Amino acid sequence: MPRLRVYELAKKLNMPTKDLLQELEELGLDIKNHMSYIDEETVKLLLELFEEEEDVEKSKPAAKPKKxxxxxxxxxxxxxxxxxxxxxxxxxxxxxxxxxxxxxxxxxxxxxxxxxxxxxxxxxxxxxxxxxxxxxxxxxxxxxxxxxxMSKLQQIEKYFEELYTKHAGELVSRPPVVTVMGHVDHGKTTLLDKIRKTRVAEQEAGGITQSIGAYQISYNGKKITFIDTPGHELFTEMRARGAQATDIVVLVVAADDGVMPQTIEAYNHAKAANVPVIVAINKIDKPNANIEATKQQLVSKLNLIPEDWGGDTIVVPISARTGQGIDELLEMILLVAEMKEIKCYPKGPARCVVIESKIERGLGPVANVIVKDGILKVGDYVVAGPIYAKVRTLIDDKGKHIKYAEPSQPVMIVGFEELPNLRYAIYAVEDLETAREVSEEIKARIEKERRSKRRMTLEELLKMMEEKEKKELNLILKADTLGSLSAAQSAVESLKSDEIKVNVVHAGVGPVTESDIMLASTCDGIVIGFRVKVEPQARKVAETEAIQVKTYEIIYDLIDSLKLSLEGMLKPQIVEELIGRGEIKKVFDIKKVGKVAGVQLLEGKATRDSKVKVYRNGMLLFTDEIETLKHFKEDVSQVEAPQECGIKFKSRADFQQGDELEFYQLKEIKRVL
Structure with a gap:
């Protein structure tokens, strides 16, 4: 029996990988994750152990179900x-x-x-x-x-918010929704085409329509949905409103080209959306392919450590052209889906995410969606933000008209009079009246937000952050060249302290785009451009999303602006300044007043707002404040040496003749980075 990885042994035992990991932990085996190897002797022992348990279970009399x-x-x-x-x-x-x-x-x-x-x-x-x-x-x-x-909209939102807790026992596994992303020309389209052609039944392949933007395949009896038209809005806009379009990202990196700017951008969007990433190193059939060098770039540029290097990132070498490694990639997708425990509630009204909307000839406005929960049926009334529709027709990814769509199934909804916006989830509601009511509520909410929304400046953002315990500033940084970008990023990241963390969420070369604005919207950040322009559409989106974009021509202006803003967030340093010294010459006990110290000022001064440290035999006795300060019988605000004064302390009275006093004032000193 050869050594096996954990997930391979789980398949042999016909049990979920997660359950096997838990069993191995209980047995005291030091196993890191599902990709860890188990030596052949241990594999043999485990197989015998689990087979014995299975035999014991089979020998037990079957329990009769109760009526x-x-x-x-x-x-x-x-x-x-x-x-x-x-x-x-x-x-x-x-x-x-x-x-x-x-x-x-x-x-x-x-x-x-x-x-x-x-x-x-x-x-x-x-x-x-x-x-x-x-x-x-x-x-x-x-x-x-x-x-x-409660309003109809609140009821719908509450229903889906509580869905997974109220119906915990009725949740079922849902096929994973996968998006393939990466740099241009690294083979995303070739990979998707290869998967589609080899994994969809021949009799169905010819009927596939590209207008859906997603399709479903079957591998080892399990379904996987691939999004065919990946856009960053699937991670930013949808996530900002609580609906996750993608469960897993496959990041394609060419073995002959390595990690490129769009690779980094794609990964940053996936990371911001907290989506697990599988790396597919493509083009391994090319003569100049270098898998190890590509892995090194994954570590140095993306901080993704491959599992065979001791990390937790699944990396699969593939050739989209020849099909080499694609089976293993699909297997890893199903494994990650199993570990992530992707669940849905398969009953009740449907919730869908929009992956594309457009005008389809002969059909009018359509929404290409993936069902996340529930069953979407022909005849259902649906709400997509401020618009609603009755589902006239459902068309699947093979171009067939269907009566209903299940969770994770990609489908085209026909019946809208206006184009649905990608930022809104689609909900099925009980009737036309409810659909209208919800639509009107959302329209009213949008109008209210539009009136109250305005651009938030960097200074306002930082001021708002002051109220939080952990202060973080998220930046999206764009520059004209890689050299400029590197210099700007290094300078920005140097502006840090123990109290403030500056996160460069994404750094790239080129103009500020709509994608940059939406990423800033997701992470509550701002966009900084260095020697680059802001695209017109990006300006419009920034205005709508209330995202500030600041551009600079000189690196020192960029640093000075950020530095001043960040310094304003730092709490000032409080220091004690010694202003005078004295000695208690006599102690007076006055009726209705209490104990008063008769003090001789030796140097400096004592003020009414001083802090006082009292020493005895050179050791600190206590620190207190002054309640009353008198010169003879007059209340005064200040007494200077070598004058005498009477002092009544606010809290303490355990002083005596001969005690030494030091008078301090607290000063705030502005801190700098």
Whole structure:
């Protein structure tokens, strides 16, 4: 038996890789990840161990499923619970079951709970039923009334926000949605064509239409959806509104060309969207291909460390032209999808993301979408931001008219009167009235935002950041040449301190584009251009998105501007300035006043707002403030040496004759980088 990687052993054992990793950890094996090798002796032992467990399970008598009436008979008592009592510890107390037992029993069912955790109604009912109780919620009618008072849009948003917690037990695996990105001429299109031609059944291949912008393939009995028209807006605009268009990114890098500017830009967008990245090193069939040198660039330019170098980035050498390595790439995509546990709720109203919208001849405005949750059906009413439609026709990626589309399925929606905007998710709603109502609400919200929105300046952004504990400034940096870019980036990154972190989210050569603005919108940053122009469309988007773009011709102007703004964020340094010294010559105990120190000023002065340090035998006794300062019987603001004065301290009275005093004033000193 040869040595195997973890995921290969998982396939042999017919179990999820994630479960096997957990089992190996419990067995005390030092396994880093799914790509780690297991030696042949250990593989043999593990196979024997798991086969024994399987035999034991098979030998057990099969449990007979209980009939519905039997389950109902087990419900001994009804327990009344108020909505605010839906948390683990309170419910355990109500049903008289030890808290630890509830947590342990639910853990065995695959649900991890904490003692003070809030519960959704479904989970609470499941826990109660597990111990023979029927849960009845107080004020259920009141809750329903409140739900009715919510706007239709709020109800839809709330439904999808709570989808994965309310229906945790009904979630199913969804085919991954994959976007292939990379530098121009590195083979993205060739790779997609090769996958499409070799992995789609021959009888279907001829019917594929390119107008969908995405297609679905099948590999080893599992589906994968590829987005055929990747744009950065799929990561920026959609992410900004909570709907992720892509689950996995395949970053294509040519083995004969290495990491290029568009490679870096594509990776930065994927990173900003927090999407897992698989690197496909393409063109390995070329004579001048250098896989190891390309891996080195992945490390130095993108900080992506390949798994065979001890990192956690999957890197697959391929040839899109010959098909070499494509099977392994598809296998890795399915493996990452399994590890990521891509789930969906396959019932109820559909939620879709728009990957393209256009005017299609003979069909009018159409939206090319990928279904994320639910089932989208012909006849459904859908809302796409401020517009709505009735689904007249659904066309799949093979050009066929279909009646419904399932999660991760790419489909064209026909029935819109206006073009849907890519930034909005599409929701299926119950009827025409709801569709109109939601559409009007979104229109009103857009108008309100448009009126209140204005450009945020760098200074305002920094001021807003002052309120946050961790201060970070995200920058998108564009320059005219690689030399200028390198100099500007080095200078910008040098402007840092323990309190402020400057992040260059993306740095590139060329004019400021719409893509740069949308990336800044995603990460709450600003765009800086050095000796480059701002494209007209980018200016319009910057105005709409309230993103500031600052351009400079001289590097010192760029640095000085940022430096001054960042210094304004630094908290001033507080220092003590010694202004005088004195000695307590006598202590007076005055009725209704308390203890007063009779002080001889030896040098400098004492002021009413001084901080005072009191020493005895050279050791600090205490630090206090002055409540009253008198010269003879007069209240004064200042006394200078060699005069005498009377001092009553604010907090302390444990001083005595002979104690030495030092008078300080606190000064703020502006800090510089």
């Amino acid at each position: 519905e009436e039997e389950i109902e008979d087990e419900v001994r008592e009804e327990v009344l619970v108020a909505p605010d009592e839906l948390q683990v510890n309170t419910l355990a107390l109500k049903i008289g079951v030890p808290l630890n037992k509830v947590i342990q029993d639910m853990f065995m069912k695959g649900i991890v709970l904490k003692p003070n955790q809030k519960l959704d109604e479904r989970t609470a009912r499941e826990i109660a039923k597990m111990y023979g109780y029927k849960l009845r919620l107080q004020q259920e009618t009141k809750t329903e009334h409140v739900e009715e008072q």
